[in-house]
Amino acid sequence: MKAQIMTADFVTSLIVFAGVLIFIGVLWAGVTTDLTNRKTFDIMTMQSLYSSELLVKGLGNPENWTANNVQVLGLAESGNVLDPNKVDQFENLTFSNYFKAKSLLGLTSDFYFEIDNAKTGSVIAKAPDISLNSYSNVASVTRYALLNGTEVKMLFAVIQ
Amino acid sequence: MRKGIFLSADIITGIVITAFAISLIIFRLGILSSPSHDTLKTVQASDILIVLHKSGVLGTQNATLIKNAIDLFVSGYYFSVQYYDTNLTNYMNITIGSVPSSYSFAQRPFYWQQGNKSIIGVEELMLS
Numbered sequence: 001m002k003a004q005i006m007t008a009d010f011v012t013s014l015i016v017f018a019g020v021l022i023f024i025g026v027l028w029a030g031v032t033t034d035l036t037n038r039k040t041f042d043i044m045t046m047q048s049l050y051s052s053e054l055l056v057k058g059l060g061n062p063e064n065w066t067a068n069n070v071q072v073l074g075l076a077e078s079g080n081v082l083d084p085n086k087v088d089q090f091e092n093l094t095f096s097n098y099f100k101a102k103s104l105l106g107l108t109s110d111f112y113f114e115i116d117n118a119k120t121g122s123v124i125a126k127a128p129d130i131s132l133n134s135y136s137n138v139a140s141v142t143r144y145a146l147l148n149g150t151e152v153k154m155l156f157a158v159i160q
Numbered sequence: 161m162r163k164g165i166f167l168s169a170d171i172i173t174g175i176v177i178t179a180f181a182i183s184l185i186i187f188r189l190g191i192l193s194s195p196s197h198d199t200l201k202t203v204q205a206s207d208i209l210i211v212l213h214k215s216g217v218l219g220t221q222n223a224t225l226i227k228n229a230i231d232l233f234v235s236g237y238y239f240s241v242q243y244y245d246t247n248l249t250n251y252m253n254i255t256i257g258s259v260p261s262s263y264s265f266a267q268r269p270f271y272w273q274q275g276n277k278s279i280i281g282v283e284e285l286m287l288s
Contacts, residue, residue: 013168013171013172016172017172017175020172020175020176020179023179024179024182027179027183028182031183042196045196045200046196046199049196049199049200049203053203056207078214079210080207080210080211080214081214118232118233119232141200141203142204143203143204143207144204144207144208144211144233145207145211146211146214146215149215151211151215151229151232151233153233
């Protein structure tokens with residue numbers, strides 16, 4: 001009886017069983033990674049949305065804030081109508097004190113913003129001075145607003 | 161022989177079927193549509209409606225101007241606006257595009273003062 005414990009049937013079964021286990025393990029690891037990446041991307045997208053909402057709709061605090069006294073960021077003079085002075089201040093703040101801007105937006109990841117003229121496509125403001133192409137994980141939101149009476153697109157991206 | 165058939169075809173089949181079922185469940189979890197996509201589309205539709213209102217394009221009541229303004233931002237949409245006078249009588253409707261098979265939707269009322277004339281309206285935008 002002891003000699004029969006390693007029969008061809010048993011060895012074949014063992015190999016198949018091991019194969020199935022390995023298959024499940026690899027599949028599980030792959031899917032888990034995909035789901036984790038997806039969850040991370042969703043969180044980044046929602047952070048982009050919240051930050052862009054703050055910038056496009058919010059007036060900021062104090063209402064006529066500057067880079068020196070800003071407590072809450074906001075680029076609007078009214079909902080979806082951007083104040084050119086606040087856009088300039090935000091661009092300057094992002095260049096001069098990026099971590100303060102990031103902190104005021106409540107972000108733990110890096111960010112990028114760009115405002116383009118919707119008609120001509122010309123860049124009105126952007127900061128920091130980076131290329132999104134060099135990042136592997138970019139969750140961006142495009143918002144629409146008016147700036148000096150002109151339709152503009154504001155891209156806000158959370159990046160890793 | 162009994163120990164040799166411990167991993168019989170039945171058990172292997174069971175394992176394979178179980179693995180397949182687990183994979184399907186996980187795959188199903190993976191393809192659940194992300195809520196953020198619909199949220200973003202709805203927010204964008206809402207942005208466009210506000211811009212149309214605040215830029216004064218809706219006040220022109222000109223379908224071509226409205227279409228040109230929306231085309232600056234998106235393609236593949238359905239837009240409609242109903243205009244009412246101060247007696248809340250609907251006197252004009254404008255529709256642009258056709259209703260997409262799958263869409264995110266935003267709707268808002270607006271008020272526009274043009275000279276002595278007050279314009280009240282309801283605008284809606286469906287983005288594919």
